[in-house]
Amino acid sequence: MIEPSKDKRRGSGNAPAKAAFDPNGPIGRKLKSFYDVIETEPVPSRLLDLLEKLDEAESRAKGGS
Structure with missing residues (x-):
C-alpha cells in the first residue's frame, strides 16, 4: 500500500483543488x-406572500387562531 504522502499522483492534483476553494482566491x-449584489436586492412580494401563508397555516395547525 502506498502512503498518501508518498503517492506522487495525489500530490500534484491537490494544489489546484485547494486554490479553487481559497476564499481569497479569484x-x-x-x-x-x-x-x-443578491443580498441588496429586495425580497419578491410573491415570496413574502407565501411566507405569510405558511405562518398562517402553522398557526392554525398549532391551534393558534
Missing part, C-alpha cells in the same frame, strides 16, 4: 461579489 472573490 473564484472566492467573484462569488462574494455575486452574493453582495
Whole structure:
C-alpha cells in the first residue's frame, strides 16, 4: 500500500483543488461579489406572500387562531 504522502499522483492534483476553494482566491472573490449584489436586492412580494401563508397555516395547525 502506498502512503498518501508518498503517492506522487495525489500530490500534484491537490494544489489546484485547494486554490479553487481559497476564499481569497479569484473564484472566492467573484462569488462574494455575486452574493453582495443578491443580498441588496429586495425580497419578491410573491415570496413574502407565501411566507405569510405558511405562518398562517402553522398557526392554525398549532391551534393558534
